[in-house]
Amino acid sequence: MNPIPTGLGAYEINHCMRVARLCKLWMDSMPWLQLDWCRLIAAAQVHDFGKRRIIPAILNKKDRLTETDWAEIQRHPEWSKDWINSQAGDSMIALIAYQHHESPNGKGYPTKTKDILPEAAVLKICDVYDALTCDREYRKGYSQETTLIIMQEEARNEKLSGVFMGLFLKVIAPPQLPLPLGTIS
Numbered sequence: 001m002n003p004i005p006t007g008l009g010a011y012e013i014n015h016c017m018r019v020a021r022l023c024k025l026w027m028d029s030m031p032w033l034q035l036d037w038c039r040l041i042a043a044a045q046v047h048d049f050g051k052r053r054i055i056p057a058i059l060n061k062k063d064r065l066t067e068t069d070w071a072e073i074q075r076h077p078e079w080s081k082d083w084i085n086s087q088a089g090d091s092m093i094a095l096i097a098y099q100h101h102e103s104p105n106g107k108g109y110p111t112k113t114k115d116i117l118p119e120a121a122v123l124k125i126c127d128v129y130d131a132l133t134c135d136r137e138y139r140k141g142y143s144q145e146t147t148l149i150i151m152q153e154e155a156r157n158e159k160l161s162g163v164f165m166g167l168f169l170k171v172i173a174p175p176q177l178p179l180p181l182g183t184i185s
């Protein structure tokens with residue numbers, strides 16, 4: 001793939017790199033899982049690159065998002081997919097990135113599909129962990145303990161894969177093994 005495209009902020013780039021590192025931790029910890037690890041990690045590195053097309057006034061907005069703002073933000077998986085296809089031509093990497101906001105309950109975006117690649121389900125867990133533990137303009141990052149409580153609730157509500165969330169808790173982020181928090185790493 002070509003170098004990082006213009007129009008992305010430091011937060012988005014660093015977030016993608018941290019999420020990719022978390023995905024690699026999954027690979028190192030659970031190599032027996034039948035996942036396409038190379039494509040998962042590649043997708044993680046660029047999964048939010050579509051955000052370069054979001055208007056900066058919306059992307060960096062500190063106030064509450066309007067419906068229009070939200071509709072614009074929800075297009076970023078599609079734009080990430082388009083960018084990946086234009087650069088690498090690997091449709092599987094593009095599809096993993098495209099599905100990183102889909103939910104098992106069919107209420108995710110952009111398509112509300114329940115037919116989610118397992119790689120995309122793992123990517124979503126890593127994405128949510130990093131996003132919640134990061135300091136943002138509008139809130140401080142949550143601790144690992146609080147983040148895992150929030151994520152377990154999301155798994156109960158089928159916003160996250162229950163199976164992969166179970167593995168995340170058991171293998172990747174048990175309470176006795178603190179992971180780096182988003183902003184720190």
Ligand SMILES: [Fe+2]
Nearest residue numbers: 047048100101
């Ligand atoms: Fe995203």
